[in-house]
Amino acid sequence: MSISAESLRFDEDSMWVELSDGRTLGVPLAWFPRLLNASPSQRQAFEISRAGLHWEELDEDISIEGLLAGRGDQTKRRSEAA
Template identity: 70%
Template sequence: MSISATAVRFDEHTMWVDLSDGRTLGVPLAWFPRLLRASPEDRARVELSRTGLHWEHLDEDISVAGLLAGRGDTTSTSDAAA
């Protein structure tokens, strides 16, 4: 059975991801600069898929596997600033 995201919510500093196995992950927004800079409305426009989270308008894709492994944004610093 693969683990997928079932819901996403945010507070001031954290992205909370509910998983299909019943766990909830709290991930610092500082790990994802595009989400950190985004408005609450933009953050809410997330698309959930079998493998992860996608924000088309923010050009942000986050895999559940990456979150479980403790990986943040792997974009280079120059790309993340764009």
């Protein structure tokens, strides 16, 4: 069985993802700097797919698999990776 996102909502500090298996994940926006720094309207401009969550304008993709594993933003700047 593949777990997917059913719906998504935000509060001031968190992103809440309703999953197809009935669970709800609460994830701190601090895990995803693009979402943290986005306007409320930019956060609401998401698409849900089988793979996860996508924000075209923000160039942000979040996999459900990654959320379930507890992973935040995996983007590393060169200076951080060195």
